[in-house]
Amino acid sequence: AQTVTQSQPEMSVQEAETVTLSCTYDTSENNYYLFWYKQPPSRQMILVIRQEAYKQQNATENRFSVNFQKAAKSFSLKISDSQLGDTAMYFCAFMKEAAGNKLTFGGGTRVLVKP
Amino acid sequence: DTGVSQNPRHKITKRGQNVTFRCDPISEHNRLYWYRQTLGQGPEFLTYFQNEAQLEKSRLLSDRFSAERPKGSFSTLEIQRTEQGDSAMYLCASSSSVGVYGYTFGSGTRLTVV
Numbered sequence: 001a002q003t004v005t006q007s008q009p010e011m012s013v014q015e016a017e018t019v020t021l022s023c024t025y026d027t028s029e030n031n032y033y034l035f036w037y038k039q040p041p042s043r044q045m046i047l048v049i050r051q052e053a054y055k056q057q058n059a060t061e062n063r064f065s066v067n068f069q070k071a072a073k074s075f076s077l078k079i080s081d082s083q084l085g086d087t088a089m090y091f092c093a094f095m096k097e098a099a100g101n102k103l104t105f106g107g108g109t110r111v112l113v114k115p
Numbered sequence: 116d117t118g119v120s121q122n123p124r125h126k127i128t129k130r131g132q133n134v135t136f137r138c139d140p141i142s143e144h145n146r147l148y149w150y151r152q153t154l155g156q157g158p159e160f161l162t163y164f165q166n167e168a169q170l171e172k173s174r175l176l177s178d179r180f181s182a183e184r185p186k187g188s189f190s191t192l193e194i195q196r197t198e199q200g201d202s203a204m205y206l207c208a209s210s211s212s213v214g215v216y217g218y219t220f221g222s223g224t225r226l227t228v229v
Contacts, residue, residue, distance in 0.1 A: 101148075
């Protein structure tokens with residue numbers, strides 16, 4: 001079974017600065033997908049960024065980028081130029097290829113952006 | 116299409132009562148998932164459907180839990196004889212089986228068992 005670990009329960013960052021969230025996972029699979037989801041307070045979970053394990057190039061979506069280290073089984077998320085609206089829980093998630101698209105989530109990191 | 120819709124948003128019930136939640140997925144999505152999320156934790160997989168077929172159930176889904184997706188459209192999750200430990204947010208999500216693009220989640224149903 002796959003496991004996903006987020007070792008930082010909470011992070012705070014000043015507006016306009018950069019914060020990096022860590023995520024490690026354990027799997028014996030070679031082909032899989034990794035995701036970061038954002039869950040704002042009392043709002044639905046939304047997809048932030050997605051990475052295919054067979055791609056070496058790190059995914060980027062506007063101010064969000066990842067550092068994917070396959071050998072180390074590490075998948076960190078960098079939020080640049082943090083905005084107040086980035087305040088949320090962030091979840092790292094793993095999906096095995098051809099497994100019905102079932103996601104395994106980490107425990108989450110709460111990010112607080114301070115003005 | 117307005118996304119994934121879940122009803123009710125909140126449900127308070129007495130221990131021992133039965134409750135049913137409904138999820139309406141994005142119409143083009145043939146896969147539908149149920150997850151449970153307790154406070155401060157990540158979502159845990161419960162079950163998923165491809166069209167009307169329930170293809171996988173987690174060990175978390177005890178005999179008191181049942182899910183259906185008649186005709187491959189909306190889905191219901193029923194909990195019988197609720198217990199205080201069932202208090203959680205129940206999340207529904209949908210996706211297409213073509214490609215891997217992550218899920219679209221609903222806003223969830225928060226269940227409180229008193």
